[in-house]
Amino acid sequence: MSHMVSxxxxxxxxxxxxxxxxxxxxxxxxxxxxxxxxxxxxxLSLRDFQIAYxxxxxxxxxxxxxxxxxxxxxxxxxxxxxxTAICVSVSFGLGLGMALLTVSLADAFSERFGRxxxxxxxxxxxxxxxxxxVMWAFAYTEHYGWVNHILIALGLQxxxxxxxxxxxxxxxxxxxxxxxxxxYLILLAALQSLPQEPIEAARVDGANAxxxxxxxxxxxxxxxxxxxxxxxxxxxxxxxDYLWIMTNGGxxxxxxxxxxxxxxxxxxxxxxxxxxxxxxITMIFPLTVMILFLTFRRRGAK
Amino acid sequence: xSYKMLFARTAAAAVFGLSMIAxxxxxxxxxxxxxxxxxxxxxxxxGVTITVPTQKGWASFAPAVELTRNFEEMTGIxxxxxxxxxxxxxxxQLLAVSQNSGTYDIVTQHATSFGSFFRFLTxxxxxxxxxxxxxxxxxxxxxxxxxxxxxxxxxxxxxxxHANAQIGYYRKDLFENTAEQAAFKAKYGYDLAPPTTIxxxxxxAAFFTRPDKNLYGLTTNWGGGQGYAAFLxxxxxxxxxxxxxxYKPTMKTPEGRQAAxxxxxxxxxxxxxxxxxxxxxxxxxxGQVSDFFLSGSSAMAYGWLSDYWSFMQKPxxxxxxxxxxxxxxxxxxxxxxxxxxxxxxxGIPKDSKxxxxxxxxxxxxxxxxxxxxxxxxxxxPIKDLAYRTAVEPGGINPRALYDAFVEAKITTQVPExxxxxxxxGVELYTEVIANKITAEQFVDGYVAEIEKTLTxxxxxx
Numbered sequence: 001m002s003h004m005v006s007x008x009x010x011x012x013x014x015x016x017x018x019x020x021x022x023x024x025x026x027x028x029x030x031x032x033x034x035x036x037x038x039x040x041x042x043x044l045s046l047r048d049f050q051i052a053y054x055x056x057x058x059x060x061x062x063x064x065x066x067x068x069x070x071x072x073x074x075x076x077x078x079x080x081x082x083x084t085a086i087c088v089s090v091s092f093g094l095g096l097g098m099a100l101l102t103v104s105l106a107d108a109f110s111e112r113f114g115r116x117x118x119x120x121x122x123x124x125x126x127x128x129x130x131x132x133x134v135m136w137a138f139a140y141t142e143h144y145g146w147v148n149h150i151l152i153a154l155g156l157q158x159x160x161x162x163x164x165x166x167x168x169x170x171x172x173x174x175x176x177x178x179x180x181x182x183x184y185l186i187l188l189a190a191l192q193s194l195p196q197e198p199i200e201a202a203r204v205d206g207a208n209a210x211x212x213x214x215x216x217x218x219x220x221x222x223x224x225x226x227x228x229x230x231x232x233x234x235x236x237x238x239x240x241d242y243l244w245i246m247t248n249g250g251x252x253x254x255x256x257x258x259x260x261x262x263x264x265x266x267x268x269x270x271x272x273x274x275x276x277x278x279x280x281i282t283m284i285f286p287l288t289v290m291i292l293f294l295t296f297r298r299r300g301a302k
Numbered sequence: 303x304s305y306k307m308l309f310a311r312t313a314a315a316a317v318f319g320l321s322m323i324a325x326x327x328x329x330x331x332x333x334x335x336x337x338x339x340x341x342x343x344x345x346x347x348x349g350v351t352i353t354v355p356t357q358k359g360w361a362s363f364a365p366a367v368e369l370t371r372n373f374e375e376m377t378g379i380x381x382x383x384x385x386x387x388x389x390x391x392x393x394x395q396l397l398a399v400s401q402n403s404g405t406y407d408i409v410t411q412h413a414t415s416f417g418s419f420f421r422f423l424t425x426x427x428x429x430x431x432x433x434x435x436x437x438x439x440x441x442x443x444x445x446x447x448x449x450x451x452x453x454x455x456x457x458x459x460x461x462x463x464h465a466n467a468q469i470g471y472y473r474k475d476l477f478e479n480t481a482e483q484a485a486f487k488a489k490y491g492y493d494l495a496p497p498t499t500i501x502x503x504x505x506x507a508a509f510f511t512r513p514d515k516n517l518y519g520l521t522t523n524w525g526g527g528q529g530y531a532a533f534l535x536x537x538x539x540x541x542x543x544x545x546x547x548x549y550k551p552t553m554k555t556p557e558g559r560q561a562a563x564x565x566x567x568x569x570x571x572x573x574x575x576x577x578x579x580x581x582x583x584x585x586x587x588x589g590q591v592s593d594f595f596l597s598g599s600s601a602m603a604y605g606w607l608s609d610y611w612s613f614m615q616k617p618x619x620x621x622x623x624x625x626x627x628x629x630x631x632x633x634x635x636x637x638x639x640x641x642x643x644x645x646x647x648x649g650i651p652k653d654s655k656x657x658x659x660x661x662x663x664x665x666x667x668x669x670x671x672x673x674x675x676x677x678x679x680x681x682x683p684i685k686d687l688a689y690r691t692a693v694e695p696g697g698i699n700p701r702a703l704y705d706a707f708v709e710a711k712i713t714t715q716v717p718e719x720x721x722x723x724x725x726x727g728v729e730l731y732t733e734v735i736a737n738k739i740t741a742e743q744f745v746d747g748y749v750a751e752i753e754k755t756l757t758x759x760x761x762x763x
Contacts, residue, residue, distance in 0.1 A: 051397070051400045052396060052421075052721075053717075142580065143582050143594065158581070160573075160582060160585065163525075163585050163736040165736075249729075250526065250733075251736035251738055252729050252738060252739070266393075269722050270393065271721070
């Protein structure tokens with residue numbers, strides 16, 4: 001009997017250890033893949049760390065002081081926020097509009113018609129960003145690009161778009177083209193899974209299409225919209241591929257965002273201290289968005 | 303003569319003969335026959351794998367990659383290439399060697415970025431003396447550009463394997479057309495021929511610019527980093543090093559400032575004011591210049607088109623343009639003083655797991671066979687070999703390339719110049735070429751960045 005009891009106790013203890021180990025795994029994961037890299041970046045940002053010359057000196061907030069007192073840093077931050085705001089809002093507007101149109105087309109004509117429209121809209125998703133960047137950069141060339149060919153056909157002059165002030169906004173067009181399908185798919189899935197009863201009830205009560213959307217569909221979509229906007233905002237904020245491939249951040253620094261500035265500091269100037277400080281500054285905005293998102297969700301839950 | 307005497311004399315003659323032949327045949331089996339720099343015979347490093355980084359999609363180096371199997375057969379050493387995108391070449395290798403990762407057995411760098419690597423490499427002096435007898439003899443064997451990439455301790459840490467210079471190219475069908483020649487002479491008062499002054503470049507480019515026929519006078523690689531390098535090339539060819547003896551930027555002197563402004567005004571004005579260069583040139587890299595030129599859309603081209611020289615000699619590739627000629631691009635100071643040289647090199651990092659096998663590879667890449675094969679898209683860094691490929695009859699390179707390279711210079715005089723000043727220089731340059739700022743604004747911004755960086759690094763007191 002006592003042998004049996006001790007055996008059970010041993011099994012219990014083993015189970016507890018196992019449970020403890022399992023619970024420790026997420027902490028270990030967070031420690032290795034989140035906490036340590038963040039600690040490393042923050043600690044590097046407080047040093048003058050230049051690999052090529054063996055310089056590794058503690059300079060406290062020196063990198064931050066230098067960066068934050070530079071007008072270029074603030075311009076870069078402003079550019080990053082502008083890029084994010086325009087790309088997110090236009091992608092969202094287009095994605096939502098096309099999702100509503102798909103549902104309407106399926107209702108008005110047939111499911112097959114709605115499906116065909118959906119395939120067309122999501123086509124840009126099959127391009128990897130690097131290839132899409134090259135494709136669009138090519139489209140804006142003076143000699144080969146279809147954009148200029150259209151202008152010439154209309155009797156206008158060809159223009160070197162990507163070496164002009166327009167370059168930054170043209171990268172935004174590519175970003176919007178590439179990302180709208182993502183927003184569209186999320187919102188379409190949400191629209192198609194909405195309960196139909198409240199919508200039909202509103203119609204029976206005499207609400208027109210706009211009123212149905214404004215007072216029934218939109219509130220029901222809100223939680224999904226918040227998630228879609230959060231993902232898209234964070235992703236656009238850290239955009240790199242289209243910008244780097246199409247303009248290298250130029251002409252000058254006119255399309256350099258915080259992410260590109262960090263890359264240039266680290267891999268062109270080999271100044272990892274300053275690059276880390278820029279990375280920390282870059283992190284502040286996503287953290288703010290995440291906090292706002294969580295606050296919004298908590299309020300929504302209440 | 304007795305039989306014994308005859309035998310003794312024959313034996314003596316044989317010993318003497320062998321002693322004369324031995325060096326050429328590989329010191330009686332010590333080296334692989336017919337190789338110079340000589341590879342060790344007997345495959346002492348057989349089974350070793352070395353990792354060699356190189357630039358992804360690099361036409362000039364492709365023949366070497368093809369021929370690597372010969373090296374592997376001769377030495378038993380296996381070569382694994384890491385093809386790195388051009389823009390990541392310095393940073394990826396620097397990160398690897400600075401972390402003592404042992405990732406690479408060789409470091410491959412360009413003359414614009416080599417300085418950052420010195421502290422991670424092993425000096426080559428002993429190895430060079432072992433092959434050439436002395437460092438002086440080695441320096442005499444290659445182009446003088448090699449002297450510009452020594453460390454401050456006077457030692458070589460890199461061995462060259464690729465040389466190149468930017469020159470001009472022209473369509474012979476247009477330049478040799480009698481109607482064009484007559485029309486040109488009537489308009490400008492001198493014969494149509496490859497230009498020898500900048501004014502002639504302007505005249506000829508303006509003459510051939512015919513928008514209605516989809517033809518520009520000149521197409522060039524003035525996009526981003528390559529355009530910045532082209533600017534430095536013109537500036538250097540006008541007789542200016544980037545830094546003076548006191549490490550201060552020469553653009554601070556009235557002459558240097560004026561030369562830089564002249565060059566930039568030419569580049570900016572050719573696209574935006576005179577419109578004699580196709581606007582896409584403000585974004586073009588070499589490959590695009592080659593495509594544009596060979597599509598028949600330009601009368602002249604400028605850039606690193608030697609990479610494509612052998613390609614441009616094949617009739618099937620020049621159907622639209624006919625035969626292509628080459629000329630040394632004129633200088634902004636009248637007589638060319640030597641432009642910007644492309645000089646690629648290999649060094650052995652301290653953390654290499656197989657430094658001796660790496661040295662065998664470096665010696666092999668300097669051998670005649672791989673160098674001649676690669677010469678279809680570059681100039682060998684070895685003087686005699688380069689002369690044979692470009693100057694002697696039947697050579698595969700244009701004479702103009704040789705002439706331009708002989709005087710070409712290494713422009714990065716201190717390692718720090720390839721970092722902040724280069725990044726800032728490229729940013730400012732792209733603003734000039736996009737017509738957003740003036741040449742004067744470029745010079746002011748660039749000089750300020752150089753002074754800031756070199757003062758903080760302790761060069762400027």
